[in-house]
Amino acid sequence: MEHHANLVPWQLLVQEKDGDLEFIPITDDGVLRLEVLEVLLRLKPKLVAFTHVSNTLGTINPVREMVEMAHAAGALVLVDGAQAVPHVPVDVQAIGADFYAFSGHKMLGPMGSGVLWSRRELLEEMPPFLAGGEMIREVHLRRSDWNDIPWKFEAGTPDVAAAIGLGVAADYLSGLGMGRVREHERDLVAYALDVLPREVPEIALYGPTAELRGGVVPFNMPGIHPHDVAQVLDRSGVAVRAGHHCTMPLHERLDLPATARASFNVYSTREDIDALVAGLHEVRRVFGN
Numbered sequence: 001m002e003h004h005a006n007l008v009p010w011q012l013l014v015q016e017k018d019g020d021l022e023f024i025p026i027t028d029d030g031v032l033r034l035e036v037l038e039v040l041l042r043l044k045p046k047l048v049a050f051t052h053v054s055n056t057l058g059t060i061n062p063v064r065e066m067v068e069m070a071h072a073a074g075a076l077v078l079v080d081g082a083q084a085v086p087h088v089p090v091d092v093q094a095i096g097a098d099f100y101a102f103s104g105h106k107m108l109g110p111m112g113s114g115v116l117w118s119r120r121e122l123l124e125e126m127p128p129f130l131a132g133g134e135m136i137r138e139v140h141l142r143r144s145d146w147n148d149i150p151w152k153f154e155a156g157t158p159d160v161a162a163a164i165g166l167g168v169a170a171d172y173l174s175g176l177g178m179g180r181v182r183e184h185e186r187d188l189v190a191y192a193l194d195v196l197p198r199e200v201p202e203i204a205l206y207g208p209t210a211e212l213r214g215g216v217v218p219f220n221m222p223g224i225h226p227h228d229v230a231q232v233l234d235r236s237g238v239a240v241r242a243g244h245h246c247t248m249p250l251h252e253r254l255d256l257p258a259t260a261r262a263s264f265n266v267y268s269t270r271e272d273i274d275a276l277v278a279g280l281h282e283v284r285r286v287f288g289n
């Protein structure tokens with residue numbers, strides 16, 4: 001169920017290190033099959049990486065349990081939190097992962113900003129991966145030594161404006177209260193999952209129940225390409241995304257060329273979902289179904 005951002009880097013790494021990738025399969029409802037993870041862990045992987053919340057299906061993974069399983073097998077764990085940090089309360093200490101990454105632009109902050117959180121002792125151990133100013137303490141002609149973390153990993157002039165913007169976004173969300181944000185989106189997802197199949201019975205919905213899902217609802221209208229659906233919805237003032245949402249392997253697994261996806265945020269309302277329903281009636285009218 002991974003976004004390409006949590007797949008392609010590992011493809012490059014295994015090429016470089018001559019390693020191997022294994023994948024945790026999902027159920028048809030888009031839930032990770034932990035009983036298969038249990039078996040895969042017998043292969044003693046060095047790293048287990050998974051998303052906290054799926055950007056396409058919305059699945060909220062049981063990250064704490066998965067971290068415990070992976071650690072028990074001796075693996076390090078990286079969690080992709082890009083869709084979790086903006087939508088659900090996240091406590092990196094409680095999750096216990098070794099690395100937790102998220103992006104500023106998913107949490108109402110500037111593009112190109114983001115965070116990689118890690119345990120201090122791991123960061124101390126790790127060599128720098130970018131070279132330049134700021135990441136050094138002393139430079140000589142034939143050798144240099146490294147600055148303290150986090151500067152060791154922050155070569156060159158940083159994007160200070162983006163970092164300040166990210167801080168403002170974090171303060172804004174914290175001010176709303178992430179528990180309230182989650183509750184708001186859970187209510188919207190539950191409403192959408194209730195109203196969509198009642199009002200548009202032919203709609204195909206993907207992903208788990210509202211309890212296990214963040215604020216996204218992927219769907220298809222039978223016989224109508226999601227790009228066409230999105231265009232007609234757009235004309236009705238409803239913005240959805242159509243395509244593979246940077247999860248091509250997931251779409252292959254579900255045997256779908258593409259999906260349309262309604263996504264909710266702090267500013268979304270039940271009226272927006274009613275507008276989506278009305279827009280889907282218009283889709284039906286335009287395409288004559």
Ligand SMILES: Cc1ncc(COP(=O)(O)O)c(C=O)c1O
Binds near residue numbers: 053080081106
């Ligand atoms: C779950 C998930 N992971 C990773 C990313 C990639 O983030 P970025 O574009 O900041 O690398 C996204 C969205 O773009 C995402 O939804």
